[in-house]
Amino acid sequence: MPFGKKEAEAKSVDISTDICGIHFPNPFVLSSATPTMHAENVKVGIDAGWGGAVLKTLFPAEHSRVYARPRFKVFWLKDQPGYPQHIPRSYTITCIEDASDLSPEDYEKDVNEAKRLVGENGVVIASIMASDMETWEKYMDLINGTKADMVELNFGCPYAGEPGTKEEGPMLGWKLMQMCEDVVRLGKRKLAIPFSPKVSSQVGEVDIWAEKLEKAGAPCLTLSHRISGIWIDIEKARPYPFGSITGFGGPYLIGFSLKWVAKSRRKVQVPIMGNMGVYDWQDVVRFIMVGADVVQSCSAVMIQGYDIVKAWRAMLTKFMEEHGYSSLKDMKGIALPYIVAADKVERGAPGIYAVVNEDKCTGCGICKRTCFHFAMELIPPNNKARVNLKKCAGCGLCAELCPVDAISMQKLANLDLYPRSKPYHRYFPYTGPP
Ligand SMILES: Cc1cc2nc3c(=O)[nH]c(=O)nc-3n(C[C@H](O)[C@H](O)[C@H](O)COP(=O)(O)O)c2cc1C
Ligand code: SF4
Numbered sequence: 001m002p003f004g005k006k007e008a009e010a011k012s013v014d015i016s017t018d019i020c021g022i023h024f025p026n027p028f029v030l031s032s033a034t035p036t037m038h039a040e041n042v043k044v045g046i047d048a049g050w051g052g053a054v055l056k057t058l059f060p061a062e063h064s065r066v067y068a069r070p071r072f073k074v075f076w077l078k079d080q081p082g083y084p085q086h087i088p089r090s091y092t093i094t095c096i097e098d099a100s101d102l103s104p105e106d107y108e109k110d111v112n113e114a115k116r117l118v119g120e121n122g123v124v125i126a127s128i129m130a131s132d133m134e135t136w137e138k139y140m141d142l143i144n145g146t147k148a149d150m151v152e153l154n155f156g157c158p159y160a161g162e163p164g165t166k167e168e169g170p171m172l173g174w175k176l177m178q179m180c181e182d183v184v185r186l187g188k189r190k191l192a193i194p195f196s197p198k199v200s201s202q203v204g205e206v207d208i209w210a211e212k213l214e215k216a217g218a219p220c221l222t223l224s225h226r227i228s229g230i231w232i233d234i235e236k237a238r239p240y241p242f243g244s245i246t247g248f249g250g251p252y253l254i255g256f257s258l259k260w261v262a263k264s265r266r267k268v269q270v271p272i273m274g275n276m277g278v279y280d281w282q283d284v285v286r287f288i289m290v291g292a293d294v295v296q297s298c299s300a301v302m303i304q305g306y307d308i309v310k311a312w313r314a315m316l317t318k319f320m321e322e323h324g325y326s327s328l329k330d331m332k333g334i335a336l337p338y339i340v341a342a343d344k345v346e347r348g349a350p351g352i353y354a355v356v357n358e359d360k361c362t363g364c365g366i367c368k369r370t371c372f373h374f375a376m377e378l379i380p381p382n383n384k385a386r387v388n389l390k391k392c393a394g395c396g397l398c399a400e401l402c403p404v405d406a407i408s409m410q411k412l413a414n415l416d417l418y419p420r421s422k423p424y425h426r427y428f429p430y431t432g433p434p
């Protein structure tokens with residue numbers, strides 16, 4: 001049986017969960033973005049099988065309601081081998097689509113329409129962001145007048161407050177988190193529905209802010225928002241394609257956001273909506289295993305469409321059945337106890353060396369040029385790789401890079417006798433082939 005918490009195989013699994021008294025039919029939640037632009041998008045998403053949806057953010061800046069045409073640039077996707085059958089983890093969607101294109105009045109109507117269309121089939125989460133306490137309060141009143149199930153307080157929009165925007169400064173999670181604590185206190189007093197501050201991953205220590213916001217009264221946390229960045233066209237020596245600093249993100253950042261959920265889960269009790277970097281259902285499991293309750297997703301949906309959730313749900317269910325997890329709670333945070341400090345990681349175990357399968361080796365030379373211990377040799381006439389065990393430090397880089405998996409890391413038992421305290425790869429009395 002594969003690794004799992006329970007010995008007995010579960011007969012059926014429950015992929016639903018409750019957050020702040022709200023029932024999520026499954027942990028897959030559409031993040032606030034283009035796929036949740038308007039009520040009809042939310043309806044299509046929930047019909048496809050998403051458990052909930054965060055609508056785009058209501059924000060007072062007029063400029064943020066007007067989108068550039070075109071407004072999207074997707075870096076490092078179409079030029080990757082295998083696209084579209086294979087979606088790389090490397091891409092990032094950047095855009096000029098800062099917030100909702102709706103006015104406060106229309107936003108209010110749209111949230112209600114979303115809930116009317118979706119009913120009890122999914123959770124409708126509004127999203128608000130403001131630059132001053134008065135507007136936060138006004139927007140909270142507005143949300144109280146809607147049928148939204150929850151509301152996200154967007155403290156981390158990567159566009160807001162970057163140089164050149166009018167609202168530079170006060171609404172920003174990473175510039176003035178003190179205000180975010182005040183907004184949370186205000187939300188605790190004012191809001192009639194549960195709310196979740198969406199914390200910027202640029203605040204420095206997200207986990208410290210998670211703790212502060214929980215103390216201030218946040219009943220839930222969204223961890224974390226994407227980062228901001230810029231790209232340069234070197235022919236034109238200009239920022240590309242929009243000219244301003246924009247949001248950067250993508251599945252390659254998941255390690256970053258998993259870390260924040262893991263570190264925060266050790267400090268806070270409130271539910272966490274994991275966010276940033278989801279590539280597929282397995283990443284959702286990763287988020288849950290470090291302590292998230294549900295997981296939001298944006299880029300994966302924008303690249304592949306709403307229907308990916310059908311496969312994700314099926315795969316999650318199958319995974320849980322196979323591993324004996326009967327509910328999401330069985331998986332929640334189970335990886336946490338095994339995350340150790342760097343000084344606790346086992347190092348220096350002797351006897352691990354690179355071993356080349358000559359039948360597979362094509363003689364491409366990648367392993368030789370990337371062995372920084374100079375242990376790899378290419379043996380004429382056909383350039384088959386061979387490891388000089390005197391020099392091999394067992395680092396494993398060659399095995400990681402060999403394009404045909406001709407290298408495996410093996411424990412060579414008869415070499416184990418050499419004392420661990422010495423740099424054994426240098427002194428080993430090697431008598432075999434060069
Ligand atoms: C095109 C686009 C628009 C977005 N709009 C919003 C928004 O209005 N409000 C918000 O809180 N986050 C917004 N985001 C951020 C996403 O909600 C999400 O936090 C981010 O993309 C990270 O998740 P991912 O890695 O699954 O894409 C937007 C992201 C993208 C790519
Ligand atoms: S990288 Fe792999 S295929 Fe290429 S020379 Fe080394 S062992 Fe052979």
Ligand code: SF4
Pocket residue numbers: 353354370371372373374375376387391392393394395396397398399
């Ligand atoms: S394991 Fe590291 S040191 Fe040994 S041959 Fe491979 S790259 Fe070189």
